Amino acid sequence: MYTSEELIKMVNDYIESTSVNRKPEGLYEPIRYVLSLGGKRIRPVLMLLAYNMFKDDPETIMETAVGLETYHNFTLLHDDLMDNADVRRGMPTVHKKWNANTAILSGDTMLIIAFQRVARCKEEKLRPVLDLFTQTVLEIDEGQQYDIDFETRNDVTEEEYIEMIRLKTSVLLACAVKMGAILAGADEEDASNLYNFGEKLGLAFQLQDDLLDVYGDPKVFGKAIGGDITSNKKTYMLINAMLRADEKQAAELKKWISAEHFDKAEKINAVTEIYNNIGIRELCEKKINDYFEQARLSLQKVNLPDEKKTQLQHFTDLMMKREK
CATH class of the missing domain: 1.10.600.10 (Farnesyl Diphosphate Synthase)
Incomplete structure (x- = not known):
């Protein structure tokens, strides 16, 4: 392999x-x-x-x-x-x-x-491959539109956000592994389990990206941190901070969100401090781990010996920066 x-x-x-x-x-x-x-x-x-x-x-x-x-x-x-x-x-x-x-x-x-x-691709696989790819492309566009819509809303729920990132990010990873299975002649059950694996992995991957935007090392992350905070992006972290904030914290979050002129470093530090006090980092890490575990269980269901799954599992561990 x-x-x-x-x-x-x-x-x-x-x-x-x-x-x-x-x-x-x-x-x-x-x-x-x-x-x-x-x-x-x-x-x-x-x-x-x-x-x-x-x-x-x-x-x-x-x-x-x-x-x-x-x-x-x-x-x-x-x-x-x-x-x-x-x-x-x-x-x-x-x-x-x-x-x-x-x-x-x-x-x-x-x-x-x-x-x-x-x-x-091979002619006998063309129909299922194009059906999957076309459906995926449509869903990604739908996710992109939801993301745009969220920019002007302050009432985005956690469920709406998860569905948006599922469409915008996860379905392409799910498509990739399922398409590989289809092209290899895998049965529908294995292909479906691999799709679920990719979908849950994609959710974990995007939530980790949200987390790293606040708590990552810029040298490792590859870009400056805090971009989601300065742009008021409706992330899992901001949505849950607004839900869990007390009156004082909520007022300060709203102040920073509505501010048109601000010092970027000051805003990043202030919002991150609120996240720290509420425990948003731990909440997000738990959600990431939950989705990663769901992905792992879906891969386990694929009807192949464990040694056949080693390279795929190793690659996903690298994606999630997990030392396993």
């Missing part, structure tokens, strides 16, 4: 060797640029690891796996445009390096290339 490290190298080598060589340059250069920026390649590696549990030739589905990675990078390109973000993975975003029109058109083309690559 392949290790996750070997598969990451295979994915990167494949992306580099199959660069989009079409014209005009103004359309395709930004696509090559986005895909060259790297990343953890979590989604294609999850697909390949899931496939490799059942079959020994994951290299045969590499184009479909890279199609999923192309789609993921398309969503980042458009997210950056919607968020007016300047930097992605330490480099200028497409709309900053080129312009907004280029980001829209090149992004749309990336989406088509993603579908083209995903569809180049």
Whole structure:
């Protein structure tokens, strides 16, 4: 069986060797640029690891796996445009390096290339693969819209937030492992258990991202902490802080949320102090552990010997920064 490290190298080598060589340059250069920026390649590696549990030739589905990675990078390109973000993975975003029109058109083309690559699977698997991928893409767009809607609401519930991150983040990880299982000829029960595994892993992964945005080490996290606080992002942490705050804490949170002009460091420190006093970090860590355990149990249900699941479990431990 392949290790996750070997598969990451295979994915990167494949992306580099199959660069989009079409014209005009103004359309395709930004696509090559986005895909060259790297990343953890979590989604294609999850697909390949899931496939490799059942079959020994994951290299045969590499184009479909890279199609999923192309789609993921398309969503980042458009997210950056919607968020007016300047930097992605330490480099200028497409709309900053080129312009907004280029980001829209090149992004749309990336989406088509993603579908083209995903569809180049074995013909007998085409229908279930495209059905799963299309449903996933629709759900991710729905999650993105919920995220936008939440920006103007102060009554977002924990249940609404969990559903939003399930749609926006989790379903693509779930799609990746289920698609790997489908392509390997796994039965419906195993494919379904792997989907549940990916979904719960995605929830744990996104909540951990929320936690690290407040409590992470910037050198390890890869970006400055406190961005969610300064932008008043409706995260699991803020939602639960508002629910559990006493009168004084609630008043201070509302003051910082409504402030139009503020010192960023002061706001981050003040809100983090409220989180500390309420116990939000511990609450979030418990939720992360609950979802991670649910993911582990779903993987256990897959009808394969434990040794076949070792590499997938190891990769998810690395994703969640767990030393196991």
